[in-house]
Amino acid sequence: MAKSRFEYVRNYELPDPLMPGTFIVVRIDGRGFHKFSDTHAFEKPNDKRALDLMDKAAKTVLDEYKDVIMAFGESDEYSFLLKRNTKLYNRRRSKISSSIVSLFTSAYVFHWLSYFPNNPLRYPPSFDSRVIVYPGEKEVRDYFAWRQADTHINNLYNTAFWALVKDGQSTTQANKTLQGTDSKDKNEILFSKYGINYNNLPEQYRKGSICVRRPTIVIDDQQQQQQIEESTTAGVSNISIDDPAVGSVEDDSASQTRINGVIRKEKKVKKVKPYEGIDGEIVVLHEDIIKDGFWKERPWLLQ
Ligand code: DGT
Ligand code: MG
Ligand code: MG
Ligand code: MG
Ligand code: MG
Numbered sequence: 001m002a003k004s005r006f007e008y009v010r011n012y013e014l015p016d017p018l019m020p021g022t023f024i025v026v027r028i029d030g031r032g033f034h035k036f037s038d039t040h041a042f043e044k045p046n047d048k049r050a051l052d053l054m055d056k057a058a059k060t061v062l063d064e065y066k067d068v069i070m071a072f073g074e075s076d077e078y079s080f081l082l083k084r085n086t087k088l089y090n091r092r093r094s095k096i097s098s099s100i101v102s103l104f105t106s107a108y109v110f111h112w113l114s115y116f117p118n119n120p121l122r123y124p125p126s127f128d129s130r131v132i133v134y135p136g137e138k139e140v141r142d143y144f145a146w147r148q149a150d151t152h153i154n155n156l157y158n159t160a161f162w163a164l165v166k167d168g169q170s171t172t173q174a175n176k177t178l179q180g181t182d183s184k185d186k187n188e189i190l191f192s193k194y195g196i197n198y199n200n201l202p203e204q205y206r207k208g209s210i211c212v213r214r215p216t217i218v219i220d221d222q223q224q225q226q227q228i229e230e231s232t233t234a235g236v237s238n239i240s241i242d243d244p245a246v247g248s249v250e251d252d253s254a255s256q257t258r259i260n261g262v263i264r265k266e267k268k269v270k271k272v273k274p275y276e277g278i279d280g281e282i283v284v285l286h287e288d289i290i291k292d293g294f295w296k297e298r299p300w301l302l303q
Contacts, residue, residue: 030076045158101129203286214280
């Protein structure tokens with residue numbers, strides 16, 4: 001095909017690949033959400049509708065991009081972890097970054113009215129996006145620990161701050177009251193002045209939101225045998241063996257044999273390795289990701 005004389009400008013498009021074998025994190029953050037949350041009358045310090053909408057937009061990203069294996073969100077930000085060996089867009093930085101933030105933003109707008117039915121958008125929100133690559137598991141875990149620690153620090157501060165303001169202090173006064181206080185002091189102010197036990201506040205506010213896929217259960221030989229026996233017993237009690245329909249049941253996932261007049265129904269159970277098994281339903285959790293438990297339960301995240 002003939003090339004136009006303008007074609008040379010393509011050479012100015014430089015490749016921007018991310019190093020192979022590294023963990024890719026994309027963090028998006030609402031642009032000017034201080035103003036956006038005011039304009040749209042978000043409840044202070046936390047608006048559950050706004051946080052749920054962020055979670056919904058993040059789920060949309062996980063739905064669309066199977067290589068995004070986990071996400072963590074708080075306030076107006078969300079971080080997406082891609083699987084270590086992802087080949088998504090040949091690991092091109094700007095393609096990955098722009099596609100994720102674009103889908104997130106359109107999902108946020110698309111679902112807005114479901115979360116704010118009486119509060120139409122006053123102007124189009126936008127999010128920025130950056131990509132960070134991490135060399136190993138330690139840095140990935142520390143990254144998410146950093147974001148979750150940030151969630152806690154900000155939430156404790158904001159909860160105390162807005163309690164003081166709702167109690168009549170000006171924002172300047174409230175800031176001053178909290179100056180130099182540590183977390184024990186803030187807990188104490190909340191408890192003694194307002195009867196608020198910080199630890200009883202919703203986990204979504206204190207710990208942020210984690211999106212992960214539920215693993216498909218791995219069934220070992222013994223469990224598989226047990227399943228066959230259970231379905232055999234169930235088959236005997238539920239189905240009349242003289243029912244002509246029974247013999248003609250054709251089902252890809254189950255096969256039936258007649259042994260001594262007893263229907264033996266064998267369910268074919270697909271065996272999966274954990275890594276292959278993460279295509280399950282996407283769930284949103286509000287739990288600790290700083291300690292080992294979360295990661296030990298999901299070793300495929302750091303593989
Ligand atoms: P940026 O990110 O540099 O464009 O500027 P902002 O204004 O987005 O600042 P950022 O991202 O550091 O802080 C997030 C803002 O969003 C912060 O002012 C509080 C607000 N925000 C986020 N979630 C909520 C919420 O649930 N309720 C309320 N009232 N405000 C929220
Ligand atoms: Mg920012
Ligand atoms: Mg922001
Ligand atoms: Mg932010
Ligand atoms: Mg195109």
